[in-house]
Amino acid sequence: MxxxxxxxxxxxxxxxxxxxxxxxxxxxxxxxxxxxxxxxxQVPVKDLPKIASLNTKTGQRVMDNALFQDINLLYxxxxxxxxxATSSLTSANRLILTFKLQEYPTVNEIQIFGAxxxxxxxxxxxxxxxxxxxxxxxxxxxxxxxxxxxYHTNGYDLARVLxxxxxxxxxxxxxxSEGEISxxxxxxxxxxxxxxxxxxxxxxxxxxxxxxxxxxxxxxxLKMGYFSDVDAPRLEDSLDHRRVKVIFNTQPRKTNSFDAxxxxxxxxxxxxxxxxxxxxxxxxxxxxxxxxxxxQAAWQxxxxxxxxxTGQYTQPWIMNAIPLSFTVGLWSERLDEFLTxxxxxxxxxxxxxxxxxxxxxxxxxxxDELTVAVRGKSERISPEPTSKIDDxxxxxxxxxxxxxxxxxxxxxxxxxxxxxxxxxxxxxxxxNLGGLSFTRIVCTAAGFTEIGPKxxxxxxxxxxxxxxxxxxxxxxxxxxxxxxxxxxxRGYKETYPIFVGNHEILLNLEYRYDLTDTLQGVxxxxxxxxxxxxxxTSTSGFVSGYGVxxxxxxxxxxxxxxxAKGEALxxxxxxxxxF
Numbered sequence: 293m294x295x296x297x298x299x300x301x302x303x304x305x306x307x308x309x310x311x312x313x314x315x316x317x318x319x320x321x322x323x324x325x326x327x328x329x330x331x332x333x334q335v336p337v338k339d340l341p342k343i344a345s346l347n348t349k350t351g352q353r354v355m356d357n358a359l360f361q362d363i364n365l366l367y368x369x370x371x372x373x374x375x376x377a378t379s380s381l382t383s384a385n386r387l388i389l390t391f392k393l394q395e396y397p398t399v400n401e402i403q404i405f406g407a408x409x410x411x412x413x414x415x416x417x418x419x420x421x422x423x424x425x426x427x428x429x430x431x432x433x434x435x436x437x438x439x440x441x442x443y444h445t446n447g448y449d450l451a452r453v454l455x456x457x458x459x460x461x462x463x464x465x466x467x468x469s470e471g472e473i474s475x476x477x478x479x480x481x482x483x484x485x486x487x488x489x490x491x492x493x494x495x496x497x498x499x500x501x502x503x504x505x506x507x508x509x510x511x512x513x514l515k516m517g518y519f520s521d522v523d524a525p526r527l528e529d530s531l532d533h534r535r536v537k538v539i540f541n542t543q544p545r546k547t548n549s550f551d552a553x554x555x556x557x558x559x560x561x562x563x564x565x566x567x568x569x570x571x572x573x574x575x576x577x578x579x580x581x582x583x584x585x586x587x588q589a590a591w592q593x594x595x596x597x598x599x600x601x602t603g604q605y606t607q608p609w610i611m612n613a614i615p616l617s618f619t620v621g622l623w624s625e626r627l628d629e630f631l632t633x634x635x636x637x638x639x640x641x642x643x644x645x646x647x648x649x650x651x652x653x654x655x656x657x658x659x660d661e662l663t664v665a666v667r668g669k670s671e672r673i674s675p676e677p678t679s680k681i682d683d684x685x686x687x688x689x690x691x692x693x694x695x696x697x698x699x700x701x702x703x704x705x706x707x708x709x710x711x712x713x714x715x716x717x718x719x720x721x722x723x724n725l726g727g728l729s730f731t732r733i734v735c736t737a738a739g740f741t742e743i744g745p746k747x748x749x750x751x752x753x754x755x756x757x758x759x760x761x762x763x764x765x766x767x768x769x770x771x772x773x774x775x776x777x778x779x780x781x782r783g784y785k786e787t788y789p790i791f792v793g794n795h796e797i798l799l800n801l802e803y804r805y806d807l808t809d810t811l812q813g814v815x816x817x818x819x820x821x822x823x824x825x826x827x828x829t830s831t832s833g834f835v836s837g838y839g840v841x842x843x844x845x846x847x848x849x850x851x852x853x854x855x856a857k858g859e860a861l862x863x864x865x866x867x868x869x870x871f
Contacts, residue, residue, distance in 0.1 A: 318359075318377065318389075319354070319379045319387055320353055321353070323350075323353060324348070324349070324351065324379075325387050325388065326387075327390075328343075328388060328391070329391050330390050331395065341362075341369075346358075346362045346365070347361045354379065362391070363375050363377060363391075371395055373394045374392075375391060375394075376392040398426055398427070399422070399426075400423070400461060401423065401462075402423070402463070402464045403463050404416065404466045405465070405468065406467055406468040406470060406534075407470065409500040409502075418442065420435055421435070427464065432456050435456070435464075436453045436456055439453055447503045448500060448501065449471075450501045451469065452533075453466060469533060471501035471534075471536050472501070473496070473500065474497060474537050475537050475538070476493065476495060476497060476538045476539075476540070477538070477539045478490065478540050479539060480519070480542035485518065485575075485579050488579055492513070492608075494508060501538070508660065515700075515701055518544060519542045519543060520543045522540055523541040523542070526539040548571065548572060548573050552568060552570070566589070566591070567588075567589060568586055568588045568589065569586070569589070570584060578611065578612060580607065581605065582604075582605070583605050584602075584604045585603050588600045588625065600626050600627075602621065602622070603621065605620050607619075617655040618652075618653075619651075619653040620653075621650065621651045622649070623648070625647045626644060626645070626647075629642055631643060631768060632767055632771075632772075643676055644675075645673055645676065645679070645768060647674075649672065649686075650670055651670070653666065653667040654666050662694070663693070664692070665694070666689070666691055667690045669686065669687070670687050670727075672685050673685065673686070673768065681765065681766045681767075685726065686727050686771070687718070687725040687727040688715050688718075688725065689720060689725070690716070690732075692711065692714075695710045697709070702849050702850055703748075703812070703843075703869070705748055706741060706742055708738065708739045709736075709738050710735075710736070710737050711734075711735070711737075712733075713733070715733075728767065728771070730760040730764065731759050732756070734754065734756040737752070738750070748805075748806075749802075749803055750871070751799075751802075753797075753799050754796065754797070754798040754820075755796070755798075757794065758771065758773065758795070760794070772794040772796075773793060773796035775791040775796060775821070778854065778866050779870055781798070781820055781858065782818050782837045782858065783818070783837025783856035783860070784835070784858045785859075791822045791835065792822050793821075793823045793825075794825065795822065797821060797823075797834075798819075798820035799818070800870060802814055810845045810846075811842065812845070814840065814843060814854070815840055816854070816856075818837045818838070819837075820835070837857065837858035838856065838857060839857055840854075841853055841855065849868050850868060850869060851866075851867060852867065
């Protein structure tokens with residue numbers, strides 16, 4: 293039975309008792325001459341049923357069933373505390389049926405208790421009953437529904453109105469429960485990591501349960517790298533229905549992980565196999581830190597050799613006390629690259645060089661979606677003697693903004709990310725950092741949208757510009773941009789890029805389709821170009837690659853296998869989505 297039916301039933305029962313105890317017997321043996329309302333002072337007549345619409349009719353006898361229906365109809369207007377039906381004869385011998393109505397008092401004040409997530413002033417504006425107007429039980433029910441709808445629309449799905457009382461002092465008193473979080477429990481993680489996880493959540497004990505906020509919290513937990521999966525939170529309600537315990541059940545990822553990537557390229561005269569191996573060591577120094585070591589290798593002269601290695605150490609919070617992400621990296625790489633002086637040569641050759649460097653980055657989360665980072669870099673480049681260029685260095689500072697609204701980074705289904713990096717090297721105003729003088733700007737935007745229950749359309753565009761000082765000596769092309777390989781334009785070899793320059797435009801399109809819970813098929817198309825001196829006026833110089841791939845989701849992330857057609861048919865293998 294809903295609220296309106298309940299009011300009607302109570303009203304009819306009250307009317308029956310009132311009529312039998314306090315009203316004179318109804319005259320049922322005569323035809324009615326007239327029907328009237330009595331007792332109206334504040335309620336407008338227009339808000340009542342018209343006399344002609346009642347079940348009891350003039351010119352007919354009073355029937356109990358019709359009369360009870362009319363009393364019920366008057367109660368369901370919500371304005372009346374009691375409704376009585378009486379009949380009387382006038383001096384002119386006319387039979388009059390009178391509905392005696394006792395109105396509720398006028399409203400003096402609206403008082404709301406328990407509201408904090410949404411202000412009391414906002415909730416008060418939802419009231420359909422104005423101060424000074426007659427209290428109405430039907431409108432009170434509408435008010436209750438409006439309050440709960442507003443909470444639910446804003447993600448407070450556990451919020452509800454426990455009761456609404458019309459007090460003797462003529463106040464509408466509303467008791468709201470917003471679903472306060474009593475505690476948050478993380479299952480599946482070691483005790484020393486629980487504080488690390490909880491500090492990253494927007495939901496906290498004492499805050500109010502919000503479905504949207506918990507969804508963001510779950511996605512944040514997935515991004516931490518500690519879990520292979522996080523179930524939707526389980527709730528335990530308190531006995532008074534005012535508090536709730538939130539429980540996240542997690543499937544922990546192996547503390548230390550190992551992954552690898554391979555690139556196979558079949559062309560006469562070329563070594564076909566290159567790749568890397570990487571290991572991630574978590575909680576090596578303190579809980580929450582991450583140490584990554586990567587070794588790049590290739591196959592040459594029928595034997596493997598080490599091309600280089602990199603190491604990186606990260607603390608998401610400095611010493612788990614300061615909300616700044618701290619990262620330091622070291623690397624040593626041996627690369628074969630083109631020289632800028634040979635850009636216009638049709639028959640260019642590569643020269644080996646050895647790069648040794650270090651970088652440090654501090655990142656601060658401005659708010660949920662936006663992170664700002666500052667990075668310092670120092671790198672020494674030592675070319676082989678046959679290149680006939682001297683050693684040189686790069687010392688730079690960069691500023692990066694990273695805005696993301698996507699959820700699970702391993703398989704984003706909706707949202708965008710925007711990453712902008714501005715780097716300056718050498719002369720920095722009145723300060724000279726040394727090394728090459730240049731500016732570099734790289735802007736990347738990506739978007740994801742679901743197409744049907746299983747399809748995802750993904751797109752990424754990257755635009756970059758590298759501007760060296762006019763006095764910059766001959767350097768390697770990689771100080772600018774190079775395209776080709778599994779993460780830029782598939783179907784072209786990464787270790788011998790033919791698209792190099794000081795400017796780049798790159799576009800990637802993918803249609804991803806979930807074949808099963810752990811297997812995803814992909815169709816892709818990549819296009820772009822790197823330019824030496826000026827931006828293109830058309831796409832005539834762009835190169836493209838296309839193909840199909842699969843993603844197999846594992847506890848350490850999706851394994852990626854792409855078969856691409858570009859300059860040749862190339863099989864790319866790696867870990868994680870292309871973007």
